[in-house]
Amino acid sequence: MWNLAKIRWAEARATAGYQEPTTIRVAVLDTGIEREHPDLVGRVTSYTHQHPDIPDASGERDIIGHGTHVAGTIGAVIGNEVGINGICQCELHIWKIFDDVPDFDAFSQSFVYFVDPVMYLWALADCVEQRVDVVNLSIGGGGQPDHQEQLLFDTLLANGTTVVAAMGNERQFGSPTSFPAAIAGVIAVGATKLNDSVASFSNRGNHIALSAPGVAIWSTLPTQPGQFGFEAIVGPDGQPREGKAERRETDYDAWDGTSMATPHVAAASAVLLSNRDRMNSAAVRTQLQATADRVPGMGDAEFHPDYGAGRLNLLRLVSEA
Numbered sequence: 001m002w003n004l005a006k007i008r009w010a011e012a013r014a015t016a017g018y019q020e021p022t023t024i025r026v027a028v029l030d031t032g033i034e035r036e037h038p039d040l041v042g043r044v045t046s047y048t049h050q051h052p053d054i055p056d057a058s059g060e061r062d063i064i065g066h067g068t069h070v071a072g073t074i075g076a077v078i079g080n081e082v083g084i085n086g087i088c089q090c091e092l093h094i095w096k097i098f099d100d101v102p103d104f105d106a107f108s109q110s111f112v113y114f115v116d117p118v119m120y121l122w123a124l125a126d127c128v129e130q131r132v133d134v135v136n137l138s139i140g141g142g143g144q145p146d147h148q149e150q151l152l153f154d155t156l157l158a159n160g161t162t163v164v165a166a167m168g169n170e171r172q173f174g175s176p177t178s179f180p181a182a183i184a185g186v187i188a189v190g191a192t193k194l195n196d197s198v199a200s201f202s203n204r205g206n207h208i209a210l211s212a213p214g215v216a217i218w219s220t221l222p223t224q225p226g227q228f229g230f231e232a233i234v235g236p237d238g239q240p241r242e243g244k245a246e247r248r249e250t251d252y253d254a255w256d257g258t259s260m261a262t263p264h265v266a267a268a269s270a271v272l273l274s275n276r277d278r279m280n281s282a283a284v285r286t287q288l289q290a291t292a293d294r295v296p297g298m299g300d301a302e303f304h305p306d307y308g309a310g311r312l313n314l315l316r317l318v319s320e321a
Helices: 004-007 009-013 065-075 117-131 147-158 258-275 280-288 316-321
Strands: 025-030 044-047 090-097 103-105 109-111 134-137 160-167 187-192 209-211 218-219 227-234 240-247 254-257
Touching: 004 009, 004 209, 009 316, 025 065, 025 258, 044 117, 065 090, 065 218, 065 258, 090 117, 109 240, 117 147, 117 316, 134 258, 147 160, 160 280, 187 258, 187 280, 209 258, 209 280, 218 258, 258 280, 258 316
Parallel strands: 025 090, 025 134, 044 090, 134 160, 160 187, 187 209
Antiparallel strands: 103 109, 109 227, 218 254, 227 240
16 A cells, blocks of 8 residues: 555554554544445444434435545554555544435536535534544535534634545646635645655645645445446436436545545544644644655745645654654
């Protein structure tokens, strides 16, 4: 796994005094998870996939697979000689925030799954109530947070929760600002390639904190078939309707995205919290940035809008904790 080698995962774990973050609570708000995946069995502490106001719209299955992929990078079983290794063994708390009903998206001209705003806000409120330690948000969009969402983020951060979010994948469209990554206090993560150059899709911006591997990242996928969405065809009434499914792989696959870079940083934050007591979110951000590797694309700069403070280095993070 090139991504683990790049952040010096094995060397970090071999450091004297390394503490596995077994009691650190990492929340993943995403498309769900397959708890019975061979590389995730026993790894999920809690899974919330329904909301009382949306009883029939969101089942247990992770149809898209995105959440299972993200969770695998963070916490897949280590050393079981099956599939992949996750970065750490933490408490995984999963909230499904996507419903199971695809909607027509005029931009892509297809039917896709979206974050349900009620499920999303409910999950954030749960994270506040349960005082999780780290929140992974491999999601994003152009809409600025409303008052309720901003209040929930402010409360999470004030409580010391580390919130990590994806910069977004719209570089070819001018890197539009994506939220929640652009919310003050959130650790925004960009994606890098094998040679430490910025990924062709990774958004740039002055709110980026650091980068992590985000191209061809192998991780877990549900063992059952699923799809990203459906092609749109014109129905008899002239309106778009669902056509052919856009299928995904099963079991494992290599995916690209700042969504794939973000869980590297969320997991690293959990490791840091396990090896250093009483750190608030601002201190975690500072330590992540101070120990990141400066990459060639940054020149002599200490900060670059493509990379933030550099690419994640887990060994330095642990060694200098």
